[in-house]
Amino acid sequence: MKVLLIEDEIPAIEKVTHFLAKYDPESELLGVAKSIAEAVPLLIEHGPQADVLLMDVHLEDGLSFQALDRVGFFKPVIFITAHSQYALEAFKANGIDYLVKPFSYAAFAASLDKFRQLRDVPATLNPKVWAQLSKPTYKERFMVKIGEHIHSVAANAVRAFFAEGRNTYLIREDGRKLITDYKMETLEEVLNPEIFFRVNRSHMINLDAIKDVLVYSNSRLKINPNFPYSEEIIVSRDRVNGFKDWLDGERKTD
Structure with missing residues (x-):
């Protein structure tokens, strides 16, 4: 034990x-x-x-x-x-x-x-x-600090996560970015893979946050989000096939 x-x-x-x-x-x-x-x-x-x-x-x-x-x-x-x-x-x-x-x-x-x-x-x-x-249980809420206040954000309300330097942020529906204590690798383990997909090293997107997807250069895809976000969200080449399966409702398991 x-x-x-x-x-x-x-x-x-x-x-x-x-x-x-x-x-x-x-x-x-x-x-x-x-x-x-x-x-x-x-x-x-x-x-x-x-x-x-x-x-x-x-x-x-x-x-x-x-x-x-x-x-x-x-x-x-x-x-x-x-x-x-x-x-x-x-x-x-x-x-x-x-x-x-x-x-x-x-x-x-x-x-x-x-x-x-x-x-x-x-x-x-x-x-x-x-x-x-024995179905897996996934994280439903995130505790974040805004100034001197602590708030709880529902996972389904998070539009995306992104990493910048040593920090990881979640993005709310209004586009506000809030720092979390989680690394991208940990988020992949605790979030429901039917709802969230890691499209590249720096971004993980909520299915409901995708406005549309465009064909991009070098066999990649570009995501247009339905929330305010100034940076491009590009699906890396090695994740394109998995991303398409995810959009199509197919998820491969080991």
Whole structure:
């Protein structure tokens, strides 16, 4: 069992580490983060390999839900916290259990037992039912900062994403550009590929944001967007065939 731990209190880190080793001596702690700033890169790097996430709600720089929202982390989460008022929000964030500090080893083990039972459920399900339950989940909202204010932008309301230097921006319907914490490579993983397509190294477009497509030079295509945007959006040659399949409603899978 591979685990990620997000916790900012040293005694709690030591307690969880001890309980985890006691529960499963073969378990592997992939990493520990004490803040949102540390959790985001940890989740991006090790999230795909993790089986379960153990996470405190209150971190030194905010609520841990913010880290999950930034990276679109969809693995099971066991929340460990001294604050019971966040239980509803925790379960909305893919939480499978909610341990309130101080907790015993018996409570900790019961949470991991619950995780294992849920993990093993697919083997007993009708294949058609499991196929429905195992459909991928995609990111639905993005948290962005405008001045001193934090806003939530629905993914479907984003017309396009583009990278410039080290920064990545989302573009709203009114053409306003807002910086995000996501890289283009991560966006390709967390966004619904039926709605968004990466047309070149710097641009990812929403299907509903395309006004029309023109044949361009050197076997490329040019996208005319239906939102205010001053730069050209060119489909690179190596993505033209995939882009045409996407427009035609055909998506190839591995």
